[in-house]
Amino acid sequence: MPNRKPPTMADIARVTGVSPMTVSRAFKGENLISPDTRNAILEAAESLGYVFDATASSLRSQKTDFVAVTIPSVNNANFADTVGGLSDTVAAHGMQILLGYTNYDVVEEERLIEQLLRRKPQAIVVTGGKHTPRARRLLENAHIPIIETWDAPGEPIGHYVGFSNANAVREMVDHLVGVGYRKIAFIGGDASRDTRGSDRRLGFIEALTNHGLDANRLISAGVPPISMREGAEAMARLLKDFPDTEAVICVSDLSAFGALTECQRRQISVPSDIAIGGFGDYEIGDICVPRLTTINVGARQIGVETGRLLLSILDGNSDASNVTIVPRLIVRETTR
Amino acid sequence: MPNRKPPTMADIARVTGVSPMTVSRAFKGENLISPDTRNAILEAAESLGYVFDATASSLRSQKTDFVAVTIPSVNNANFADTVGGLSDTVAAHGMQILLGYTNYDVVEEERLIEQLLRRKPQAIVVTGGKHTPRARRLLENAHIPIIETWDAPGEPIGHYVGFSNANAVREMVDHLVGVGYRKIAFIGGDASRDTRGSDRRLGFIEALTNHGLDANRLISAGVPPISMREGAEAMARLLKDFPDTEAVICVSDLSAFGALTECQRRQISVPSDIAIGGFGDYEIGDICVPRLTTINVGARQIGVETGRLLLSILDGNSDASNVTIVPRLIVRETTR
């Protein structure tokens, strides 16, 4: 019958005839104790089925090697790419991501941040720059590096790795106007929840206004995140309410693809009858027929840069600087 | 100037004039101490900016409330749905997901499992039923509930919530043969890495053989996961190597959609010239034109059931039983 309790360093110490401290050193690194002792310890550990207890280590050393991360949704290729880039970058330094989903809701985000901070992460990465006052306070009081991503926040709490969603859309509007489109619409979600979506709509309105064009062709597709289906439904409404629309910008490639399918169902030709622009450069936009004009915001890059920034700060580089991502307009086949 | 060190329960105890134990009880629940004392403690905590230390709590109580989870890829809507369902289910009981990505590699999975076990999770959920011998041993020795998902493993380590990938594809083959298709192909990834993908290919071969049909139209689309683009490339190869193919089953909806776009680019009509079947019932398959015939495996349901099973086991229900998911064939427009 196997022992009820899992072995500890003390058990290994006893078996090997050394002190627990030596066992600890054996696990910590290569050159802290003699190679022979170390080998004996590691062998004993393996044969006892020892598993290092990160909880005890964390408590004593006050280092968890956790990085807390909040994203709006699990199921979004853009945020998944960011988390992937971040995870790969920090995992190389032995750090673990602690992930939570806000469901595009700042109240849920506050609850989540509180939960995550109890785990004593070494740093926290949040998506977006809008938080409840209490969430802001919690973050400020945590005394760990804080990185806001996917936004260039007006008042950053700590650092940020982001870009201006408004400017990105503005660039697309400028391009569309430049090639001759005048009656341009926007499909996005309800304004209140998704701040990045709102910023994109704002950029759209400002850009059209700057060109002296009407910015009243705004279709709300429901509560974020906007699905492909909601994009299709919004396109149906757009075609009904503003049948003379020449081009439409969608809040994401997913809704843009949905809008494209609606056109296909109605034998409306894209881009000759109507042009479509997306946002986010998802895989689908590069393969669908016709291929989607979109904006690449370097989702994975955001994660990688966030990881680098964070490691640099934790490394004592206190004047590590923010990263501003420059989104790239990618003109493909859904616009002329 | 603010205090350097964050406040502890001892600090709250001092301020409130009670013992640390009473403070601990105040955070634990409603009815352990008098309401007045509790309120005073919670107020003091808030004004001191206290944050509960889950690390210390975990060490002392030997309960981390972590659930470790390994999935092949961050960026896959099916696995994201599973994690979402699991996360929602266990979060209601105060548990936190600890997520890791194997990149479809059992060696990476082994490394990951070792890392995750150091955090002393209460349970571990792995995707798939194939592991390295050492990974198996680590899991068995962990003495926590183990749940294998997305597969009905031949030799389960602990519990499982899964289905037979082979049977699911078999069902689709039976349907296709039933409606008259005879020359049927399969597009999938390299056999070695993705065991679920291999099982699907196996099911394909067995089913065709059972019907007395040739099962030699096998196109390998590269290293898993197979992207939309790789699906398109595989379709191009299929059309070249086996131009008289009547129907093709793809290892996932993503590759199926890619295959569909390749047909669209070549003015090949689906399903009249060639039929396409997918796997996984991703959102895209329900909105693309024409809509994709596919198999729904209840990705989110797998997560929810896994969460329930796990909570039931942790609740002391030692004879909690495995869950076998029944995949549903969804016939839409890409097959006749």
Added chain:
DNA sequence: CTGAAAGCGCTAACAA
């Protein structure tokens, strides 16, 4: 290169 002592912040166990 190795060891002894102490303690990280919390809570189990027992006592009042």
Added chain:
DNA sequence: TTGTTAGCGCTTTCAG
């Protein structure tokens, strides 16, 4: 309802 004592398993610190 509240308090006291001890200790979870590791590592910091200091000493050899």
